[in-house]
Each structure stands twice: as C-alpha cells, then as structure tokens.
Amino acid sequence: MWHYFNSKLSSGFVALFSGRMMQFAGAGMLGLFIPVYLYLQYGQNAQAVLLWYLAGHLLYAIILPWGVQFINKFGMRRSIQVSVFFDAIYLSAIFLIAYNTLVFTIISIIALLFARLLFWMPFHVDFAKFTDKGDRGKEVSIIWAMKSFLGILMPIAAGFLIEYIGFGVVFIVGVSLYLAAIIPFMTLPHTRERYDWTPRQTIKNFFKKENRNLVLSNIANGAENAVTLIIWPIFIWQLLDGNYAAMGILSSAIVLIGVALQLVAGKYTDVLNKRKLLHWGSMFYALGWLVKVFVLTGFHIFLAGAYHQFARIFKDTPFDTLNYEYLADKGHLVDEYTVLKEIAVQVGKVLILIFAIIIVLNFGLNWTFALAALATLFVNLL
Numbered sequence: 001m002w003h004y005f006n007s008k009l010s011s012g013f014v015a016l017f018s019g020r021m022m023q024f025a026g027a028g029m030l031g032l033f034i035p036v037y038l039y040l041q042y043g044q045n046a047q048a049v050l051l052w053y054l055a056g057h058l059l060y061a062i063i064l065p066w067g068v069q070f071i072n073k074f075g076m077r078r079s080i081q082v083s084v085f086f087d088a089i090y091l092s093a094i095f096l097i098a099y100n101t102l103v104f105t106i107i108s109i110i111a112l113l114f115a116r117l118l119f120w121m122p123f124h125v126d127f128a129k130f131t132d133k134g135d136r137g138k139e140v141s142i143i144w145a146m147k148s149f150l151g152i153l154m155p156i157a158a159g160f161l162i163e164y165i166g167f168g169v170v171f172i173v174g175v176s177l178y179l180a181a182i183i184p185f186m187t188l189p190h191t192r193e194r195y196d197w198t199p200r201q202t203i204k205n206f207f208k209k210e211n212r213n214l215v216l217s218n219i220a221n222g223a224e225n226a227v228t229l230i231i232w233p234i235f236i237w238q239l240l241d242g243n244y245a246a247m248g249i250l251s252s253a254i255v256l257i258g259v260a261l262q263l264v265a266g267k268y269t270d271v272l273n274k275r276k277l278l279h280w281g282s283m284f285y286a287l288g289w290l291v292k293v294f295v296l297t298g299f300h301i302f303l304a305g306a307y308h309q310f311a312r313i314f315k316d317t318p319f320d321t322l323n324y325e326y327l328a329d330k331g332h333l334v335d336e337y338t339v340l341k342e343i344a345v346q347v348g349k350v351l352i353l354i355f356a357i358i359i360v361l362n363f364g365l366n367w368t369f370a371l372a373a374l375a376t377l378f379v380n381l382l
Contacts (some may be wrong), residue, residue: 009139019182030171036237039234046049046234065203087119125327224372226373291307
C-alpha cells in the first residue's frame with residue numbers, strides 16, 4: 001500500500017488515521033441506526049429527532065468561538081484524547097433516553113457538544129499539518145476508503161444484532177470501539193498552534209468578503225451531510241418496514257461498490273484539476289439526491305444508493321482535499337480558519353434542519369432530498 005504514496009507517511013498522520021479507524025468502526029455499528037433509535041424513542045416523531053440534531057449543531061456553532069480559547073490552555077493533543085470519553089458519555093446517554101427521555105436527552109446533547117469542541121478543530125489542524133501536499137488527496141482518500149470498508153462490515157453486524165438481540169449490545173460494542181481510539185491518539189505528536197482570534201474577531205472574519213467562498217461552500221456541505229446522516233436512515237427504515245437486518249445489508253452492499261473507486265479518486269485528485277473534478281462530482285451527486293426523492297422500494301434504495309456512493313467519491317475527495325490545502329496554506333492561522341470552516345458546517349446543518357422540519361410537516365421526508373441536491377451544487381464555491 002505504501003507505494004500508493006509518493007513520500008513516507010508522518011507519525012502524526014498514522015496516529016490520526018488509526019484513531020479515526022476505531023471511531024469509524026464504532027460509527028459503523030451505530031451511525032446508521034442512531035437516528036432510527038431516536039425516532040423510536042421520541043414516538044416516531046421525525047420533527048423531534050430533527051430538533052435534537054438542530055439543538056446540538058446550533059449550540060456547537062454558537063459556543064465554538066469561545067471553546068477554542070479553552071483549547072489554547074488545554075492543548076490540542078490532550079483535547080483530542082479527552083474527546084474520546086465525551087463520545088462514550090454521549091452514546092451511553094443516547095441509549096439511556098429510553099429510561100428517562102428529558103434527562104438523557106439533555107446529557108446527550110451536552111456531552112456531544114464537548115466531544116465536538118474538543119475533537120474537530122484540533123483534528124482538522126493536525127490533519128492539515130501532518131499530511132503532505134503531494135499526497136494529500138491520497139491521504140484523504142485512504143481514510144475515506146477505510147471508512148467505507150468498515151462501513152461494509154459493521155452495518156451488517158449491527159443490523160443482525162439489533163434484529164435478534166436488541167440495541168443494547170450494539171451500543172456496548174460501539175462505545176467500546178470509540179474508547180479504543182484513545183490508544184493511537186496517545187501517540188499523537190504535540191502541535192504547537194495557538195488560536196489567536198478573540199470570539200469577536202472570529203465572528204467578524206466569518207462574515208468577511210475574502211472568506212465568503214470557504215464559508216458558503218462549507219455551509220452547503222454541512223447542509224447536505226445532515227440529510228445524509230439523519231434523514232436518509234429514517235427514510236430507509238420506514239421503507240423497509242423496520243427490518244434492521246435488511247437495512248444493514250443494503251447499506252453495506254451500497255458501500256462495497258465505492259471502496260476501490262475511492263482509492264482511484266484519491267490518486268487522480270493529486271494529478272487532475274481538483275476543481276473540475278469537484279464540479280462534475282457535485283453535479284452527478286446532486287442528481288442522485290433528486291433520484292432519491294422518488295425511491296419507493298428496497299431495490300430502488302440499492303440502485304440510488306450505489307449511484308450516489310459512486311458520485312460522492314468524486315465530490316467529497318476533491319472537496320476535502322481542497323479544504324485541507326486551503327487550511328494548510330494559512331500557515332500559523334490554520335486553526336483560526338479551521339474554526340471558520342467548522343462554524344460554517346454547523347450553520348449549514350442548522351439551516352437545512354429548520355427547512356426540513358417545515359418540509360416534513362407539510363410534504364414528507366423524501367422531499368428534503370431536493371434541498372440536499374440544491375445544497376450540493378454550492379460546494380463548488382470553494
């Protein structure tokens with residue numbers, strides 16, 4: 001595999017990669033099914049689920065400019081390590097919502113807020129610093145490919161466990177995998193970066209004209225991702241009449257198609273025009289969302305999902321690579337611009353969730369996919 005890269009991988013990248021693989025394994029067990037679990041615990045009220053996610057993303061966007069001041073004192077390496085434990089608290093609280101809805105809803109949102117605050121800004125800064133410009137597309141791609149590989153195995157296992165044993169064992173396995181990420185994260189090199197902007201400067205720079213493309217493209221990407229991660233799983237579950245095993249198998253079959261293609265995309269992202277690749281990838285990906293509006297059967301889910309998985313590779317790989325190149329080029333301001341990117345992603349998720357609540361009330365879950373299609377086109381602003 002190492003001949004895939006032009007230069008030797010840094011120890012920092014290896015540590016980030018290994019930790020993320022543990023987290024991806026945990027997410028593979030739980031990610032597809034958490035929106036469905038919440039949907040059931042909230043009495044099959046889709047609006048309540050969307051409000052839960054909306055509250056989490058809104059709080060994160062508001063508090064992030066102040067939260068990064070704490071990371072200055074706490075340290076980026078330590079922040080990533082401690083975030084693992086907040087992930088475990090968040091996931092445990094999600095499961096316990098079944099026993100006390102209000103209390104554990106609040107705990108889950110607060111724990112998730114701290115997990116995000118402590119992890120995402122340091123992770124993106126470290127990734128931008130520990131990846132090599134000549135190999136960055138491949139390094140982004142190898143992470144996505146391994147995530148996809150785990151996405152083949154874990155949903156099948158989780159679907160059958162939920163179907164025949166229940167959610168409890170899946171949450172236990174998922175939490176354990178998230179906690180295991182602490183092992184590689186303990187080997188992360190120290191990053192000597194300090195966040196220099198005040199909260200007021202952060203907000204001011206968020207609205208500056210020269211940062212408009214970074215902000216708007218990441219708002220669009222955040223909006224599209226929210227539909228992918230929250231609404232699509234609930235839609236699949238409804239269409240499959242609550243068959244968790246079938247849901248896991250379908251999800252895994254769709255992901256299988258994209259694994260090899262992801263590595264190819266990463267290779268060509270480093271040698272082809274990334275912006276042209278992003279342009280065509282986003283166009284085909286937006287078309288996939290429009291097709292999903294009219295999905296009616298399990299076979300339709302597979303066809304639309306397989307096409308979308310293929311198109312997503314040629315959207316996400318150049319988009320993520322361009323993002324990291326943009327951040328890396330900012331030098332000592334890499335953490336400041338990472339925060340702008342993170343706020344933009346959360347704003348996108350909040351906005352689309354507000355619109356989704358209105359659409360679900362009046363039309364249905366599937367019509368939120370048209371919103372995702374529209375949002376996808378705006379990633380080209382990067």
